Amino acid sequence: MDLPRLIVSSDSARLGRDSRELGRRAASGELRRIRQGVYVPAAAWDALAGWDRYPLLIQAAASTLQSRTVFCRQSSAALWDVPLLGPATLVHACTSDDGGGRSRAGVRRHFADPASLQVEERRGLLVTTRIRTVLDLAAFESFEQATAALDHVLKPQPGLPALSKEELDAGIGASYTAAAARRIRAAIAFADPASGSPGESASRALMHRLGFKPPELQAEIRDARGLAGYSDFEWPEERLCGEFDGLVKYRKAEYLQGRTPSEAVIDEKRREDRIRSTGRRVIRWTWAEIAGPARFAAFLTAEGVPRQIRPACRT
Incomplete structure (x- = not known):
């Protein structure tokens, strides 16, 4: 916008x-x-909206910094349109000072070796490459944030091609510690382009961390009339479907496709009724339920989402 x-x-x-x-x-x-x-x-x-204010804060920082700055991590992600979880107010930028990590006037500096740093221009500002940006998020942010970012870049975006897991893995190189590289590779292995939204990605990552059974993504549901729709999550053996409702979709043109928000809500209700008619239960949750692991675990347990069956330890 x-x-x-x-x-x-x-x-x-x-x-x-x-x-x-x-x-x-x-x-x-x-x-x-x-x-x-x-x-x-x-x-x-x-x-x-909050997520539209953050790029403006980055532009504001760029307009007042004395030298041209390379933005990284959450700030680079925002400029690449990579989804961020939660509010972002601090601007992140690179520094060649190996002290790094200092915040001043709303800008946090992170050490980056100039010899290995690759830079591109995005919206008139210098940023770390898309690969470096999402790898940094996977290395230094939560597993949920890593999953949302990696799921996103595994799919083609307007004007940008999809990245492959092989490209992402190759980008790790020698830029990270062994522990950070392990976190990145675990997130890459878990990432799935079938995820339909950042909220779905965060939900799936939390399910994984909490030990719930992995669901099928974007499962095709058919009834007597044919295709009823696709469910965000499905546990086929339990005849259970899960839907993440971020509410933002009812304001996005690509989701509305010419419909009014009220028409989209009615269509969603009809789709869900058809899914229920097949004998499946449908549960729904929002950002409120995934605001914390304990709250989401309690919600999933109360709704009958199965736990992962772990192999018994041999003695």
Whole structure:
């Protein structure tokens, strides 16, 4: 989507304008200050969803940093349109200082060896490559975040080809510690392009960590009239289907396909009724249920999702 225009106080000063005027406009509620010396129109900022605000924060940081910066991790992911789980407010950038890890003015610096760092341009900013970006998320963030990112890049995206697991594994190289490389490879092995959304990816990763039986993804369900639809998750032996409802899909044009949100909800209800008519149970959950492992485990257990049967230990 088109982001609102940044208003930078240093630009106003160069044009001979009184930069204090921006502060007065912010105090009146006309502007929002999103970084020291950087403002956006308040109405435009308030209309943005949280995930659309973060790229603007990155652009704001780039406009005030003294040297051209290479953005990485969550910031590079946002610019590559790789899904992030949870709110992101801290901007992440590379540094050749092997101290790394320092935060200043909302920017956290991470050490990157300049000799091995590959950089591309995205939305006018320098970022780590798509492969390096998702590998960094797999190395340093949660298993759920790693799964959401890797599931995403295993599928072609607008203007971008799908990445293969072989490409991802080859990208590990010598850039990570042995422990980080193990985490990355475990996440790559688990990743599945059949996942339909970041919420589905996070749900599946949590199920795996909590020891629940792996479901089939995007299972085809047929009734007497033919194809009833596809279920996000299915446990065939239990005649149980699971649906993640992120709610955002009812606002996305690619999901609505010309329908109004209310029409999409009605179509979803009809699809679910047809699935239930085959004798399957259907359970649904949202971001609230996967907000924490204990809460999701309790939900799945109460709904009868089976646990993984682990091989008995031999003595």
